[in-house]
Amino acid sequence: MHEDNAMLDEVVVVGYGVQKKSDVTGALTSVGAEELSSRPVSNAFEALQGKAAGVDITTSERPGTLGSVYIRGTRSLTASNSPLYVVDGVPLMSSSGIETLNPRDIESIDILKDASATAIYGSRGTNGVILVTTKSGKVGQFSLNYSGSVTSSKLVDKSPSMSAADFIQFKRWAAYNAGQYLDTNGNLVSPTSPNQYADDNLFVTALDGNTTHDNVMRGWAGGSWDASKVIDYDWTGDVLQTGISQEHTLSASGGTDKMSDYASFGYLKNSGTQKGQEYQRYTGRLGVNITPVKWFNVTASMNATRSVQDYGVSTLGGRSGSIPDAIYGAAKGMFRMSPMYDADGTKITHPGGESSIYSIADEVSHNISTRETYRVLGSFAATLDFGEIFKPLKGLQYKTQFGPDFRYYRQGDFIDGFSSYKIGSTGDEGNNYARKQEQRDFSWTFDNMIIYNREFGKHKIGATLLQSASSWNIESTSISANALEKDSYLWNAFGTVDKTNAIQALGVGTGLTERQLESYMVRLNYGFNDRYLLTVSGRWDGASQLAEGHKWDFFPSAAIGWRIQEEEFMRDIQWIDNLKFRVGVGTTGNAGVSPYTTKGDITSIFVPGMGGVNIPAYTTNEPYYVDMGKNEVSMANPLLGWEKTTQWNIGLDFSVLNNRISGQIDFYTSKTKDLLMSMSIPSLTGFSSTMANVGQTSNKGIEVSINALPVQLTNGFIWETNLNMAYQKDKIEELAYGKNDMTDNSWFIGKQLSVFYGYKAIGLWQDTPEDHAEMAKWNENGYKFEPGNVRMQDMNGDYKLDPNDDRVILGNKNPNWTMGWSNTFIYKGIELGCQIIGRLGYTFNTGGEALSATANQREVDYWTPENTGASYQKPILSMAAGSSADTYSSYLGYQKASFLKMRNISLGYNIPKNVCKRFSLQNLKIYAQCINPFSIHDSVEGFDLDTGKTYFNRSFSFGLEIGF
Numbered sequence: 001m002h003e004d005n006a007m008l009d010e011v012v013v014v015g016y017g018v019q020k021k022s023d024v025t026g027a028l029t030s031v032g033a034e035e036l037s038s039r040p041v042s043n044a045f046e047a048l049q050g051k052a053a054g055v056d057i058t059t060s061e062r063p064g065t066l067g068s069v070y071i072r073g074t075r076s077l078t079a080s081n082s083p084l085y086v087v088d089g090v091p092l093m094s095s096s097g098i099e100t101l102n103p104r105d106i107e108s109i110d111i112l113k114d115a116s117a118t119a120i121y122g123s124r125g126t127n128g129v130i131l132v133t134t135k136s137g138k139v140g141q142f143s144l145n146y147s148g149s150v151t152s153s154k155l156v157d158k159s160p161s162m163s164a165a166d167f168i169q170f171k172r173w174a175a176y177n178a179g180q181y182l183d184t185n186g187n188l189v190s191p192t193s194p195n196q197y198a199d200d201n202l203f204v205t206a207l208d209g210n211t212t213h214d215n216v217m218r219g220w221a222g223g224s225w226d227a228s229k230v231i232d233y234d235w236t237g238d239v240l241q242t243g244i245s246q247e248h249t250l251s252a253s254g255g256t257d258k259m260s261d262y263a264s265f266g267y268l269k270n271s272g273t274q275k276g277q278e279y280q281r282y283t284g285r286l287g288v289n290i291t292p293v294k295w296f297n298v299t300a301s302m303n304a305t306r307s308v309q310d311y312g313v314s315t316l317g318g319r320s321g322s323i324p325d326a327i328y329g330a331a332k333g334m335f336r337m338s339p340m341y342d343a344d345g346t347k348i349t350h351p352g353g354e355s356s357i358y359s360i361a362d363e364v365s366h367n368i369s370t371r372e373t374y375r376v377l378g379s380f381a382a383t384l385d386f387g388e389i390f391k392p393l394k395g396l397q398y399k400t401q402f403g404p405d406f407r408y409y410r411q412g413d414f415i416d417g418f419s420s421y422k423i424g425s426t427g428d429e430g431n432n433y434a435r436k437q438e439q440r441d442f443s444w445t446f447d448n449m450i451i452y453n454r455e456f457g458k459h460k461i462g463a464t465l466l467q468s469a470s471s472w473n474i475e476s477t478s479i480s481a482n483a484l485e486k487d488s489y490l491w492n493a494f495g496t497v498d499k500t501n502a503i504q505a506l507g508v509g510t511g512l513t514e515r516q517l518e519s520y521m522v523r524l525n526y527g528f529n530d531r532y533l534l535t536v537s538g539r540w541d542g543a544s545q546l547a548e549g550h551k552w553d554f555f556p557s558a559a560i561g562w563r564i565q566e567e568e569f570m571r572d573i574q575w576i577d578n579l580k581f582r583v584g585v586g587t588t589g590n591a592g593v594s595p596y597t598t599k600g601d602i603t604s605i606f607v608p609g610m611g612g613v614n615i616p617a618y619t620t621n622e623p624y625y626v627d628m629g630k631n632e633v634s635m636a637n638p639l640l641g642w643e644k645t646t647q648w649n650i651g652l653d654f655s656v657l658n659n660r661i662s663g664q665i666d667f668y669t670s671k672t673k674d675l676l677m678s679m680s681i682p683s684l685t686g687f688s689s690t691m692a693n694v695g696q697t698s699n700k701g702i703e704v705s706i707n708a709l710p711v712q713l714t715n716g717f718i719w720e721t722n723l724n725m726a727y728q729k730d731k732i733e734e735l736a737y738g739k740n741d742m743t744d745n746s747w748f749i750g751k752q753l754s755v756f757y758g759y760k761a762i763g764l765w766q767d768t769p770e771d772h773a774e775m776a777k778w779n780e781n782g783y784k785f786e787p788g789n790v791r792m793q794d795m796n797g798d799y800k801l802d803p804n805d806d807r808v809i810l811g812n813k814n815p816n817w818t819m820g821w822s823n824t825f826i827y828k829g830i831e832l833g834c835q836i837i838g839r840l841g842y843t844f845n846t847g848g849e850a851l852s853a854t855a856n857q858r859e860v861d862y863w864t865p866e867n868t869g870a871s872y873q874k875p876i877l878s879m880a881a882g883s884s885a886d887t888y889s890s891y892l893g894y895q896k897a898s899f900l901k902m903r904n905i906s907l908g909y910n911i912p913k914n915v916c917k918r919f920s921l922q923n924l925k926i927y928a929q930c931i932n933p934f935s936i937h938d939s940v941e942g943f944d945l946d947t948g949k950t951y952f953n954r955s956f957s958f959g960l961e962i963g964f
Contacts, residue, residue, distance in 0.1 A: 025533050039903075041103055050819075054666075063309065072728055082097075084129045087377060098130070122588065173875050180877055207350045261289070267282055316415065317421045369413045371410070404443075413433075435491060437476070439477075440474070474511075531562065533562070535558065546642065553644070563578075591676075650668075694734075729816055766787055830910075839945065842897050904931045
């Protein structure tokens with residue numbers, strides 16, 4: 001982890017070539033194989049989390065599903081903010097990134113962050129570039145390596161669903177606050193003294209055969225209330241399981257000075273902690289490096305992947321637009337005082353007697369969603385070294401590289417008639433639903449490069465000339481239907497569907513998308529006396545999806561470096577080992593709009609023809625034929641061009657105290673202009689919107705990375721630590737209409753790009769004379785505020801909530817601060833490590849709590865006359881599912897967010913070399929890890945801010961690494 005002089009001579013990937021670390025002038029972070037494999041992960045994104053300053057990676061607990069990745073925040077309002085991924089020199093252009101690669105096959109990941117470094121990728125480098133170098137064969141003896149691990153995971157919920165007893169009391173309070181918890185005389189009864197008659201009326205319902213009512217009445221069997229006698233049915237436990245994951249990689253490498261090769265096979269199986277979720281991936285890699293003569297070299301590599309994801313319960317066909325995205329979320333909505341089956345073993349359709357609640361018992365066998373992906377990623381290159389042929393041309397090379405990327409994706413969804421989505425209200429079978437989607441991506445990049453690197457005394461000169469061509473071709477197909485004849489058909493027998501049957505509602509769609517990119521680039525490097533460094537580059541990109549006359553643009557960059565420690569006045573300062581000052585500026589582009597946007601979309605329809613036969617026709621926005629709410633198209637813009645970002649970066653690399661402390665500090669600021677965004681236009685044109693280059697944003701930040709060796713004792717004890725922190729803040733400078741806000745999109749001049757906008761809750765009304773006086777003023781204007789309701793902020797003091805006067809910015813969605821801190825303690829082969837990650841300075845929306853008692857409720861601190869300091873409002877019984885009788889309850893969900901989490905703790909042991917030799921082993925390591933053992937700080941009660949949900953997975957892993 002600590003930096004020494006050897007590390008300064010380390011070669012790092014900078015895009016279209018490599019450089020010594022000491023010669024780099026841009027903002028670059030490099031993460032090696034050892035750090036990437038510090039814990040078992042299913043993809044490279046998980047391995048990278050918390051390892052690089054300014055790289056924000058979120059977590060997804062669903063097997064096979066990725067979180068988001070941002071480098072130095074966001075810049076664009078509507079175009080893509082995702083980074084570019086480059087694997088072995090090949091930019092990836094398909095719908096998959098590097099998640100299909102086996103992390104064990106990765107040698108290093110280099111992250112280009114500032115524009116002076118990313119501008120060489122022109123239009124694709126505006127959001128940062130992640131360069132992945134995979135492992136290759138090493139010259140020397142043959143080696144065979146195995147690494148594997150087994151992981152056991154359990155779901156941990158920081159805010160579980162209410163128990164049966166807690167919900168019964170909760171519903172009493174909801175009924176009481178609605179004026180419906182009445183005794184035999186029709187008087188309101190306080191839930192602090194439950195009443196049997198009131199409970200009998202509150203829970204009686206024939207819709208579930210009174211099974212819930214009968215269970216509640218168990219608590220009154222002795223004549224007084226005893227909650228312990230009520231059966232608590234654990235619906236969530238029924239959908240959970242212990243997730244068992246295993247990953248195995250077998251690799252072999254070796255070679256001579258003429259040829260070296262590397263081959264590996266990997267297998268990953270990740271069973272989720274929720275039933276129905278699983279991910280399997282098979283990976284194979286083959287790489288070869290051939291140098292038949294000194295002046296000619298050929299490299300070839302191929303990464304092949306097959307993955308199958310059982311997504312779990314599909315979100316298609318739900319009865320509302322707010323269905324949970326996982327079976328566990330649905331189970332939390334089931335009443336725990338309600339049984340799944342009646343006395344005859346028949347599934348109860350509406351447990352709890354709520355007509356909007358459908359049982360999810362055994363839902364995973366009625367609702368299926370699988371995704372299958374095949375991918376082949378290749379890199380083939382040949383290099384001709386003219387210097388080895390003719391000495392005066394020393395340092396001159398020609399390199400050609402071809403990188404194909406093939407991806408096939410298939411998604412199948414099937415929901416049978418007994419699913420909670422489709423079953424009838426009386427338990428009768430509904431119509432099933434099936435959908436199949438396929439997408440075939442094929443893209444390629446072909447590069448031709450002339451490279452020149454040479455030293456003349458104190459002068460070091462480098463030049464790279466590039467001509468590049470890229471092409472994307474994507475075909476897609478989608479077909480869906482209802483009421484298939486047999487459930488066993490799943491999504492494989494659409495030929496049996498009667499296309500004239502409106503009930504079956506056959507839907508078919510196909511698509512083809514093509515786009516191309518042509519590029520030319522020149523980069524010049526100059527170094528003098530190992531002190532003064534200069535890098536200048538320029539790239540010309542032409543993107544087919546932009547308008548004629550606006551397809552091409554130029555993206556320049558320049559950076560200087562000053563290795564201060566090489567100056568004469570630094571010779572006597574012994575405690576400074578390395579000190580390099582860097583300044584860079586560059587412009588990158590974004591053409592992240594869909595192809596054909598400049599051409600304008602049309603909609604295919606059918607119109608009556610001769611003889612009563614419908615014939616195809618095409619239109620734009622004809623209201624008679626086009627659903628304007630769903631399928632309205634935008635007007636073509638023949639002037640649509642590039643979105644451009646110009647960024648300045650000032651950096652300092654340092655190493656002190658005999659390289660015991662080293663690090664990097666970067667300050668940056670950027671401006672993005674000509675934003676690609678939709679703007680409204682007069683409807684008399686026949687359109688309501690068009691894509692245009694309008695608006696401007698800015699972004700600024702600071703990044704700090706520190707590597708240190710605080711302890712290094714003669715007895716072999718070592719403590720290594722790495723801390724990285726980043727601050728960034730973006731801002732909207734202009735929008736489609738100049739310096740005017742666009743409130744409908746929550747875009748505001750001078751504010752951050754992604755914010756929450758609405759009314760602001762300032763707590764709860766209390767039963768005090770002061771609050772009653774204030775409520776009276778509100779209620780004179782038609783409001784019905786009571787103690788325990790949500791109290792809103794009145795911005796202009798008129799005791800009214802007006803969308804034009806009282807809505808405010810509630811906070812920014814993205815964190816201003818991110819951090820990661822890793823520590824490793826080593827003693828005589830024993831390694832103890834831990835990693836902390838964090839995100840700070842943002843606002844999180846929990847969604848608020850309806851507290852209507854129409855579905856089971858997660859445990860929350862709600863208001864009662866005895867609990868006035870609660871976090872949430874008083875519950876009020878509502879007849880409408882999911883709605884709240886407190887109009888402003890959702891605004892309590894906006895909360896200031898920050899978290900620090902212990903990501904993992906690991907303990908490993910490296911078997912001594914002399915012991916390994918006895919068994920003809922090169923190395924042997926065993927280790928154990930705990931992943932997500934605990935949270936250090938969470939500002940939002942009941943939520944895990946890393947996953948954005950109330951729950952996360954806690955895992956224990958055991959692994960083995962063997963080298964032969």
